[in-house]
Each structure stands twice: as C-alpha cells, then as structure tokens.
Amino acid sequence: MHELGVTESIVKIALDKAKEAQASRIVKINIVVGELSGFVPDCIEFYFDFVSKDSIAEGAKLHFELAPAEFRCRTCSTIFHSHDSTWTCPECQSQSVEITGGRELYVENMEVE
Amino acid sequence: MKKIEIVQNILEANESIASQNQRLLDEYKVFAINIMSSPGAGKTSLILQTIARLKDKLRIGVVEGDFASTIDADKVKDEAAAVVQITTRNMSEQCALIANMVSHALKCLPLGDIDLLLIENVGNLLCPAEFVLGEHRRVVISSLPEGDDKPIKYPIIFADADAVVINKLDFLPYVDFDIAAFEKAIKRLNPEVKILQVSCKTGAGIENWCSWLLDELKANRTGK
Numbered sequence: 001m002h003e004l005g006v007t008e009s010i011v012k013i014a015l016d017k018a019k020e021a022q023a024s025r026i027v028k029i030n031i032v033v034g035e036l037s038g039f040v041p042d043c044i045e046f047y048f049d050f051v052s053k054d055s056i057a058e059g060a061k062l063h064f065e066l067a068p069a070e071f072r073c074r075t076c077s078t079i080f081h082s083h084d085s086t087w088t089c090p091e092c093q094s095q096s097v098e099i100t101g102g103r104e105l106y107v108e109n110m111e112v113e
Numbered sequence: 114m115k116k117i118e119i120v121q122n123i124l125e126a127n128e129s130i131a132s133q134n135q136r137l138l139d140e141y142k143v144f145a146i147n148i149m150s151s152p153g154a155g156k157t158s159l160i161l162q163t164i165a166r167l168k169d170k171l172r173i174g175v176v177e178g179d180f181a182s183t184i185d186a187d188k189v190k191d192e193a194a195a196v197v198q199i200t201t202r203n204m205s206e207q208c209a210l211i212a213n214m215v216s217h218a219l220k221c222l223p224l225g226d227i228d229l230l231l232i233e234n235v236g237n238l239l240c241p242a243e244f245v246l247g248e249h250r251r252v253v254i255s256s257l258p259e260g261d262d263k264p265i266k267y268p269i270i271f272a273d274a275d276a277v278v279i280n281k282l283d284f285l286p287y288v289d290f291d292i293a294a295f296e297k298a299i300k301r302l303n304p305e306v307k308i309l310q311v312s313c314k315t316g317a318g319i320e321n322w323c324s325w326l327l328d329e330l331k332a333n334r335t336g337k
Contacts, residue, residue: 002240005205009123021117031123036269038239074304085265087301095301099272105243107119 003043004051006105010044011051013107018056023112026060030109034067036102065108070101127244130212134219134247141224143174144330145232147210147248149270151263152236154256155280157185158313159322160231164192166323167229171330174227176218178210178235185233197221201235209240212247229330238263242270249333256281257290264298272302276325282312 010031018026033039041064052058068081073089074096080089087097122128138145148156157177164173175196177185186198197218201207204214215232222230232248234241253274255263258281264271271277277299279292296308307325311318 002206002208002211002243005127005211006123008205009126012126013119013121013123017117017119021115023115023117027114038243038269096304097301099268099302103269105123107121107123109116109118109120111114111116113114 003039004047006039007044007047007051010107011048011055011057014057014060014110015055017110018112021112024056025113026057026110027113028061028063028111029057029107030063030065032065032067032104032106032108034102034104035069036099037105039105060110067102067104069099071097072100073097124243127212130216131245131247134212134216135249137219137224138230138247138249141227142334143224143227143230144333145230145246145248145250146326147232147234147241147246147251148254149234149238149241149251150236150254150256151238151259154236154254154259155278155313156233156236156254157188159254159278159280159311160189160233161192162311162313162316162319163231163323163326164189166319167326168192170327171228172226174222174224174230176210176215176222176230176232178214178233180207180235194227195222206240206244208235208237209244210234210246211244215246229326238267238270242267242273250275250329252276252278254278254280255295257284257288260288261290261292261295261298264295264302268302271299271306274299274303274306275329276307276309278322279308279310280313282310282317283314 014026014029072079073094075094076092078089078091088095150156172194175189175193177198181202183198186196190196199214251274309322
C-alpha cells in the first residue's frame with residue numbers, strides 16, 4: 001500500500017491552498033488519477049478520513065476523475081485511446097507506441113467555504 | 114462556496130526530494146542505479162555478481178529496501194564498500210522505496226568513498242514505478258520462472274527502464290519463456306532500452322551487464 005503518503009500530500013496541498021484563500025472549510029477536492037497510474041482512489045479515500053481528521057479538510061468529499069490511457073503511434077504519430085491492453089494504432093496497426101497520458105496524479109481544484 | 118484552481122502534482126514532494134538526492138550524488142560523483150523487480154527475480158544476486166566483478170575497479174555502495182528483515186544487507190555487507198538497509202514496514206509507503214527514505218540512507222553512507230551506488234528497491238513491479246529516488250538509471254530484472262508476460266501486465270515499469278535484465282537464463286530448458294516475445298513487448302513501449310540476458314547462478318552474461326554499467330557510468334560523468 002502506498003496511498004498513505006499520497007493522501008498526506010493531497011491533504012497538505014489542500015490545506016496550504018485553503019489557508020492562502022483564507023477558507024474556513026474544505027468541501028470538495030477534485031483529483032485526477034491516470035488509468036495507468038498505480039494509485040487506487042478507494043485506498044486514498046480510506047486514508048483521507050484519518051489523515052484529514054481535526055483539520056478544515058475533515059468531512060470533505062473527494063471526487064476522482066479518471067484520465068484515460070493515451071498513446072502516440074511512433075510510426076504515424078496518431079494519438080489514440082485504447083480500451084484493451086493491445087495498444088495498437090487504429091490508423092496503421094503499428095504496435096510501437098509512446099504512452100502520452102494516463103499516468104497523471106494531481107489535485108485539480110477544490111471547493112471551499 | 115468558492116472554487117480554487119490548483120492543478121498541482123501530488124508526487125511533486127517526492128520528485129523534489131529525488132532531485133536533491135541526485136544533486137548530492139552528483140556532488141560526490143556517485144552513479145546511482147535503482148534496481149527493481151518482483152520478489153525473487155534476483156536483485157540481490159545481481160548486486161553480489163556486480164560487486165564480485167567490479168570491486169577492483171569501483172567502490173560500490175548498496176542501499177537495500179525491504180518490507181522487513183536485514184537478510185539482504187547481511188548478504189552483501191562483507192562484499193560492498195558500505196551498505197544501508199531500509200525497512201519500510203512502519204513507513205507510509207511500504208511497497209516501494211521513496212525519495213525521502215533514500216535521502217536518509219545517503220546521510221548514512223560515506224559518499225566520498227563510493228563510485229557506484231546500487232539501490233535495491235522493494236520487490237514489486239507496480240509501486241516502485243511511481244516513485245523516482247534520484248537515481249541516474251532505472252533497471253528492471255525479470256527472471257524466466259516468472260513468465261514472459263510481465264511487460265504486458267506491468268507496462269509502466271518497463272516503459273521507464275533504461276535497462277532490463279533477463280535473469281535465470283539457466284532455467285531456459287525447463288520453462289516456456291519466449292525471450293523474443295518478451296523483448297518485443299518491451300521495445301514497442303521503450304525502443305531505446307538495453308536488454309541483457311544473464312544467469313546470476315552460472316555467471317553467464319554478467320560480463321555484458323558490467324560493461325553496460327561501466328559505459329553508463331562513464332557517459333554520466335562526461336555529461337552525455
């Protein structure tokens with residue numbers, strides 16, 4: 001399990017930004033997680049309650065947006081999404097691809113009061 | 114209610130500590146390798162083989178990462194110039210080393226007396242892929258008994274590797290491991306990767322692995 005450290009980072013980012021904005025409560029945090037990243041939203045949620053306890057982030061809703069896996073074909077440069085694990089270029093059928101998306105892990109924005 | 118735009122990488126804290134680690138390593142001219150694999154693929158065996166071949170040429174330090182025990186550090190302590198064991202059992206990340214753990218390990222090592230630092234990550238093909246440590250090269254070991262489908266099941270760690278070492282070559286007569294298919298699955302995602310075949314048991318291919326390491330170390334020193 002490696003979501004505890006990540007959850008601590010999320011709470012730190014949220015609390016720092018809330019302080020800057022002089023907010024009194026964090027209502028919702030929107031997080032983008034890439035489909036190919038090794039982070040599990042359920043685990044982040046599980047740790048969040050305990051990491052955010054007694055802070056202005058306690059009780060905040062976590063919303064996860066899944067960023068799809070995206071590839072660039074090294075043969076014809078087509079950018080494509082692939083929903084299976086074959087990751088084959090739909091234009092030229094090449095299998096030589098570069099991963100260009102789906103590894104994200106960032107706090108996009110949040111709602112505060 | 115108001116909305117605050119943030120767009121901040123959650124792994125930024127780790128990446129920033131990793132950059133500090135690399136600056137410290139560069140200051141002492143230490144070339145660092147992050148060695149990753151599933152448990153039992155041969156990380157410690159490759160480290161021992163590397164030290165045996167290169168200890169007359171380079172001063173080699175080792176960082177051992179494990180969930181529990183000092184078994185690996187005990188195995189290499191008589192061979193390496195210096196060794197530090199990190200046990201992740203009581204840390205916030207247990208399944209992989211993170212930059213902060215390596216930062217502490219570097220403080221315990223005589224960096225001025227080390228040319229090559231071999232960092233043995235926790236045995237796992239998923240989590241170590243997400244955390245950079247400050248290393249100069251990333252190496253993944255896959256062994257024949259694990260099967261040839263690992264690059265398909267765990268693509269990220271292979272996509273980011275500078276070298277992939279196929280270990281336990283002596284098992285080839287006993288297992289159905291298609292080396293050509295395995296290499297193809299990696300190269301489609303990572304065409305620049307160096308793939309080396311070794312047996313830490315018989316010593317086959319270790320010479321080539323050590324040549325690669327020495328070439329990369331030289332390239333790093335000359336800033337290539």
